[in-house]
Amino acid sequence: MNRDGFDIERFFQIARAVGHGKALGIAYDQSGxxxxxxxxxxxxxxxxxxxxxxxxxxxIVSLVDTCSGAAVWQKLDRFEPIATIDLRLDYLRPAFKGDTLVARCECYKMTKAIAFTRGIAHTGDPERPVAHVTGTFILRP
Structure with missing residues (x-):
């Protein structure tokens, strides 16, 4: 749990139970x-x-978009509305049925209105990514 009570792990327990998160089966793993x-x-x-x-x-796009947004919330240290402005995915190789996809994204820069993210998706070996991603998010749209 972050300083103001934002609990990303609890957020994803809820998000995984309904709608898009439920359909895709996206789960929280860890955060910083x-x-x-x-x-x-x-x-x-x-x-x-x-x-x-x-x-x-x-x-895979949905996974990395969600992960990028979660990184923004971690950097903000709270949950607030954000919207994806731009998301670039460099798809490097396929993932296959039965794989566990792992997305790890960081929010490396934030201004008053915009957050910038980057990350990867892989199937167990970060040195062999499925995709690289960069994103731009607007804060308080």
Missing amino acids: PDWAQLTMEARDELVGVPADGIVASGA
């Missing part, structure tokens, strides 16, 4: 003052290329 790490099991429902078992890139 300006970063967050989330996981997502690559289930059958997330496969975009059934013949090869390749996870749909949209599921």
